[in-house]
Amino acid sequence: MNGEKNFSAYNNKKVIPMNLNQVKKKASAVAISxxxxxxxxxxxxxxISWTMTTTWPDxxxxxxxxxxxxxxxxxxxxxxxxxxxxxxxTLMPGNEVFDAVENGSIDASGDWxxxxxxxxxxxxxxxxHVSLFNAVDYLNWIYEWGGFEFYEKLYGKYGxxxxxxGVANSESGFRGQKRIANLDELNGKRIRLSGRxxxxxxxxxxxxQVTIAGGELYQAIERGVVDAGEFSMxxxxxxxxxxxxxxxxxxxxxxxxxxxxxxxxxxxxxxALPENVRTKLKVAAQANMTxxxxxxxxxxxxxxxxxxxxxxxxxxxxxxxxxxIQDVANEVMLESSCENKxxxxxxxxxxxxxxxxxxxRDVSVPFNLSQANHNLPSxxxxxxxx
Numbered sequence: 001m002n003g004e005k006n007f008s009a010y011n012n013k014k015v016i017p018m019n020l021n022q023v024k025k026k027a028s029a030v031a032i033s034x035x036x037x038x039x040x041x042x043x044x045x046x047x048i049s050w051t052m053t054t055t056w057p058d059x060x061x062x063x064x065x066x067x068x069x070x071x072x073x074x075x076x077x078x079x080x081x082x083x084x085x086x087x088x089x090t091l092m093p094g095n096e097v098f099d100a101v102e103n104g105s106i107d108a109s110g111d112w113x114x115x116x117x118x119x120x121x122x123x124x125x126x127x128x129h130v131s132l133f134n135a136v137d138y139l140n141w142i143y144e145w146g147g148f149e150f151y152e153k154l155y156g157k158y159g160x161x162x163x164x165x166g167v168a169n170s171e172s173g174f175r176g177q178k179r180i181a182n183l184d185e186l187n188g189k190r191i192r193l194s195g196r197x198x199x200x201x202x203x204x205x206x207x208x209q210v211t212i213a214g215g216e217l218y219q220a221i222e223r224g225v226v227d228a229g230e231f232s233m234x235x236x237x238x239x240x241x242x243x244x245x246x247x248x249x250x251x252x253x254x255x256x257x258x259x260x261x262x263x264x265x266x267x268x269x270x271x272a273l274p275e276n277v278r279t280k281l282k283v284a285a286q287a288n289m290t291x292x293x294x295x296x297x298x299x300x301x302x303x304x305x306x307x308x309x310x311x312x313x314x315x316x317x318x319x320x321x322x323x324x325i326q327d328v329a330n331e332v333m334l335e336s337s338c339e340n341k342x343x344x345x346x347x348x349x350x351x352x353x354x355x356x357x358x359x360x361r362d363v364s365v366p367f368n369l370s371q372a373n374h375n376l377p378s379x380x381x382x383x384x385x386x
Contacts, residue, residue: 166261176228192229234303
């Protein structure tokens with residue numbers, strides 16, 4: 001868009017307050033106004049000033065992905081732009097940041113694209129997958145196999161420029177007080193699970209999706225409201241206290257095998273930037289992607305160690321059950337493709353990447369960072385939905 005289509009210039013959650021009353025909404029509006037009054041004019045001297053928030057509150061360590069990008073921008077473009085960053089929930093509830101960026105109330109916000117699947121289901125495969133991409137696959141696809149164009153296309157419909165700047169590998173899996181070691185034990189369970197397609201897969205496997213806010217999951221597990229639930233990666237899960245109320249950890253996290261995070265920017269704010277500043281923000285985004293993968297992997301390692309030290313029993317689905325999950329995930333991907341044309345285009349591109357990359361991936365197994373999966377949805381079937 002406007003010359004920014006080629007992203008090659010530099011060529012995971014889940015606690016969003018919902019159903020807030022009007023008093024809080026008015027308070028949010030006041031907070032935004034005060035933030036704008038406190039900052040210098042947008043072009044005071046030659047330095048640009050932006051207001052930025054995120055979906056993540058301070059209580060969730062995923063906010064560090066946003067903070068790290070802001071720090072990188074300060075280091076490489078601090079003479080050009082000043083970004084005033086506010087953690088999620090400071091200026092407004094997390095579920096309102098999309099509207100705030102779209103209408104220009106704020107300049108930018110960090111996000112996870114899956115939160116906006118209610119606006120357009122095509123946001124879902126831009127955020128995560130059920131048993132498909134891992135983090136390296138998203139990196140490859142976004143930077144070298146044309147994936148960025150889909151972020152540009154979808155967010156662009158709403159007057160938003162998007163910079164992917166965070167990526168993470170799979171989430172933990174299900175945690176609870178009931179043992180789930182196979183699909184037979186999953187059958188009939190009530191599982192707290194986020195995601196439209198995730199819920200469809202879960203229900204086809206015989207369990208029930210329970211949609212409650214992440215902040216309510218601790219008590220839901222403790223009181224037996226749900227049999228188990230997923231939240232995020234091990235480091236995030238441990239910090240949220242799930243080691244205190246869960247006895248079992250069902251792995252792997254097939255429901256969300258990778259996550260992408262990024263920056264939404266109001267298009268007018270973006271267009272007002274000099275070209276060299278835009279380039280610096282893109283460079284910072286790419287650098288942040290690399291850092292975020294290593295940082296989340298370290299935090300997941302530390303979290304897993306802590307859960308083990310607590311005596312949590314870790315179970316793993318048998319290979320035949322993982323194959324069944326993949327079969328069901330493929331069915332749901334095809335169904336979703338035929339319900340939404342852009343979703344079909346995205347899945348067609350992503351599956352095409354996996355087929356293409358297999359030419360090298362399969363030669364280098366097991367020393368490759370992408371999973372060797374040949375059980376994929378049919379490209380011909382997806383193409384019929386486009």
